[in-house]
């Protein structure tokens with residue numbers, strides 16, 4: 363008997379561009395109040411592009427950190443990389459991709475930082491300890507410094523920021539290192555804020571060599587011991603994170619004028635978490651350090667002034 367081919371289920375149509383960006387907006391707003399606030403200070407086209415990038419990063423992070431993380435294997439990440447290649451080839455596979463494909467058309471960017479971020483998630487899959495700061499720094503580059511590189515393509519470079527006559531004929535300066543530094547600073551801040559939460563999952567991101575340096579053991583950390591050894595260790599970590607913020611600050615003036623305020627704002631808001639950790643006397647075990655909304659609002663005009671003057 364003639365076998366008719368089974369009717370194949372047509373794929374449901376993907377979201378329209380507006381719907382896709384709206385989806386990205388909602389996800390960014392839901393998961394990162396700080397960065398979302400920063401994006402609201404940008405012109406609409408840039409703002410939407412940052413949402414699309416944020417959502418891709420979030421999805422990548424969720425593979426190892428999210429509710430489905432137990433099911434994630436190295437193969438899952440290989441498949442996610444293929445998914446990424448499809449997006450870069452201009453073929454969206456789901457609704458959020460529609461926005462990213464459009465963003466990549468408007469703001470062409472290199473695929474390498476995206477691949478590097480997946481490599482960062484691979485590290486998370488295999489490791490729950492970092493021996494040295496050098497190892498941790500590589501991890502921070504991969505999971506956050508890469509975001510700085512991706513965002514830079516959207517933020518844009520101001521070719522005229524060099525004003526002194528002897529600077530005029532210099533080649534265009536692209537503040538790549540500074541963009542990476544901001545990502546690393548944010549990630550180090552995140553690590554300090556989330557020490558307790560990570561310990562609850564059996565993870566220690568603080569370099570073990572630093573724990574040794576302050577004679578503070580892994581067991582102390584799992585027990586949430588707060589004493590002078592811990593405070594010294596935390597002071598040391600905070601100081602290191604602040605150096606990265608300072609490096610990042612130097613790059614902001616090379617960005618397009620309409621990107622400087624949002625970047626200053628995001629930097630100050632995130633750096634503010636370090637101040638809160640200090641105010642909480644380094645207790646990151648029993649309370650989560652966050653910048654209250656009123657204080658956030660106070661940062662905005664200061665960030666604006668810095669964007670005009672520094």
Ligand SMILES: CC(C)=CCC/C(C)=C/CC/C(C)=C/CC/C(C)=C/COP(=O)(O)OP(=O)(O)O
Nearest residue numbers: 394506509510513537541544545548549552613
């Ligand atoms: C300084 C120059 C030249 C350019 C700026 C380049 C940029 C925008 C760098 C920032 C990169 C960035 C946003 C990295 C993300 C790092 C990070 C730790 C994000 C944490 O995100 P969530 O955990 O989702 O947020 P919450 O902390 O709000 O929960």
